[in-house]
Amino acid sequence: MDKKKLTEIIDIFKESGLGKLELSETAADKTFTLKLEKNAACAPVPVMAAPAAMPAAAPMESAQPAPAPQDIKDYNKYRDIKSPMVGVFYAAPSPDAEPFVKVGKKVKKGDTLCVIEAMKLMNDVVAEEDGEIVEVCAENGALVEFGQVLFKIF
Secondary structure (H helix, E strand, O other): OOHHHHHHHHHHHHHOOOOEEEEEEEEOOEEEEEEEEOOOOOOOOOOOOOOOOOOOOOOOOOOOOOOOOOOOOOHHHOEEEEOOOOEEEEOOOOOOOOOOOOOOOEEOOOOEEEEEEEOOEEEEEEOOOOEEEEEEOOOOOOEEOOOOEEEEEO
């Protein structure tokens, strides 16, 4: 598969509401398989109506819902706060404590947003600028990768 075609497929996948995509292409006795999966915490969730014959299931409770502020019109002004390292994401200083930040909280430069545990060391991730948290993209206790979006800030 050529690079241009691959780039187009990835761009279409990013813009779609799909959570997973798997493609296979066979040419000249060689098979190329592409598997793409969006991060479940940040991926858009398609809304589907339940059939009339089936009772609607109770909505799942999210640890930190991410409603978009109604007064913000320009969504391109959101900035991503990305993980500076590979490790385990912790939203609070201890299991029984309140999270450092929640959706809607205003933060100032230098405020601790979360902790990432890497090689038994706790590393604070701090805000690099003032703003408001509009989305928490990582799940407490989940493994995060370098460059993975942890928060969206406005």
